[in-house]
């Protein structure tokens with residue numbers, strides 16, 4: 342993997358760049374649709390490629406390991422071959438999912454022991470095991486095994502957890518660097534900054550992560566319930582420390598406004614379930630603001646969902662029709678809303694990139710944050 346920094350905004354820390362992988366190039370800043378179990382829910386690959394124009398998608402080690410399992414993924418020749426997505430894939434390491442989904446989980450120095458949320462079977466995720474699993478899944482970018490502490494948590498817990506994440510990272514690096522990809526293309530490992538909302542710990546963690554000199558770095562442990570001001574303050578501190586010539590990935594973030602602010606703070610990559618999960622509940626993100634499509638006010642609004650978004654469903658289907666499908670619980674409602682929301686997120690980061698290159702990002706960003714946060 343290679344990263345080329347193309348432009349840096351003069352009035353903010355926003356950057357435009359290009360990540361090169363063996364599965365193609367990614368223009369940054371970028372949003373990565375979440376495909377937890379090997380599928381972006383309700384969106385098939387052709388729509389993801391040509392309507393949404395996704396450049397990279399995300400998968401989850403925890404889910405893919407439990408189902409379909411490593412034997413099937415390896416027999417398929419990796420996740421790209423299995424699900425038909427030929428562009429880059431990033432996999433999260435499972436640390437975060439073990440703590441949010443698994444039952445009876447227990448953390449030790451060795452790793453995390455947990456029971457599957459699917460069948461109750463018992464498993465151990467260690468840093469070494471999680472590297473091996475992500476080698477088999479075959480993502481282009483794989484994440485270090487970390488602990489994401491809950492919010493709020495006290496300083497002592499956050500420090501212990503960060504130190505464990507750092508020790509686990511060393512083990513991840515040792516294992517990753519002593520193994521090879523199984524399918525003939527290269528993979529890269531991103532470490533994750535932790536430290537909860539404590540500036541001292543964030544600084545320490547960012548310095549440690551930077552010293553590992555990997556090809557890209559991630560910021561974890563945010564968007565877990567803390568006030569947005571704290572999320573921005575921690576991100577701001579960390580991007581001052583992480584190397585400028587490598588991509589920065591802010592994990593699990595966020596709303597359209599969070600993404601624009603994150604870009605202004607020097608973040609290059611984002612992922613979040615929000616555009617797809619909220620789509621399935623009738624929440625639409627548009628260039629004019631947020632719509633609850635179940636609301637009666639849309640019942641006879643025959644205007645397109647959002648004509649500014651260059652995706653077929655956004656201008657072909659009306660708000661009134663999508664409202665009808667949603668109320669009638671038609672499967673098509675989830676499909677249209679998911680494709681639209683993802684297209685909007687990809688449009689938004691694409692616009693941000695254009696404005697960074699044009700040199701007017703900061704002004705555009707402030708106007709856009711207001712617009713996309715409005716409830717219509």
Ligand code: GUN
Nearest residue numbers: 436437489561562592593
């Ligand atoms: N997704 C959102 N936040 C995190 C985090 O802190 N760690 C990992 N591994 N995944 C995340």
